[in-house]
Each structure stands twice: as C-alpha cells, then as structure tokens.
Amino acid sequence: MASVMHKKAELTAVLVETHDTxxxxxxxxxxxxxxHxxxxxxxxxNSADEKAEFVRQAHDLLRSAFGASLPLATYVVVNEVTADAWGYGGLTQEARRTAAA
Incomplete structure (x- = not known):
C-alpha cells in the first residue's frame, strides 16, 4: 500500500481473518x-497502472506466503470509495482534502 499505492503506512489498517478451508x-x-x-x-x-501493479505485487506476496498450493482464483480487490463516504478520526477524506486546501 505504501510503496505502490503511495498510502501512509501509519494510517494503513490491516484485518486478518481466518476461516476453515x-x-x-x-x-x-x-x-x-x-x-482473498x-x-x-x-x-x-491511484492510476490504473498503480492499481494493476498493486494487484500483481499483492498476489506475489500471497503466493510467497502460502506457496504453490494457492489457487489461481485468489482475488485481490481494490475498492475505490468516494472521498465523502469514508474517513477516519471523525473526518471524511473529503473534509481532510478541503481543510488542507
């Protein structure tokens, strides 16, 4: 997320859920x-090229973690959410953008 998508590592939240196969x-x-x-x-x-590179690198990371038994149908999904529809710390991304301007 930080190197390819240029997101702030200190604001990148990760949730790992495990499920019975x-x-x-x-x-x-x-x-x-x-x-998944x-x-x-x-x-x-993010540009289309950045998203494509993220999908490629994320898949490579999953493959290195799980090995060759990882199925081809292992999806990496980049959901784009409008700036006024999400945020953190009580402010939407749009409110942050407006305040920075």
Whole structure:
C-alpha cells in the first residue's frame, strides 16, 4: 500500500481473518489453501497502472506466503470509495482534502 499505492503506512489498517478451508471452494471443489485480499482507497487517488501493479505485487506476496498450493482464483480487490463516504478520526477524506486546501 505504501510503496505502490503511495498510502501512509501509519494510517494503513490491516484485518486478518481466518476461516476453515472446509467452508471454501473454488469451482465447486474444496481447497486446502485459500486467500482473498480486499483493500479500500479513496476514489481517484491511484492510476490504473498503480492499481494493476498493486494487484500483481499483492498476489506475489500471497503466493510467497502460502506457496504453490494457492489457487489461481485468489482475488485481490481494490475498492475505490468516494472521498465523502469514508474517513477516519471523525473526518471524511473529503473534509481532510478541503481543510488542507
């Protein structure tokens, strides 16, 4: 997030959830190993190239962590949220942008 998407590391929050793989299937087949990465960024703050590079590097990181058994259908999702629809510390991203201007 910091190196590719230029996000502040000190404001990057991470939640890791584990699930029993007997509840995870791909193509109707149970898998022994699975992962899914879902990130949120403010809409318009990253180029298509940056998002593509993030997806590539995130997949590579997951592959290095989980090994060759990680299924091809391991999704990395970049959700773009409008600046007025999210924030932290009681302020929306839009309010922060306006205050900085």
């Amino acid at each position: 007997t509840r995870w299937s791909i193509g109707g087949q149970l898998v022994s190993c699975a992962a 990465l879902d990130v949120k960024v403010t809409a318009g703050t």
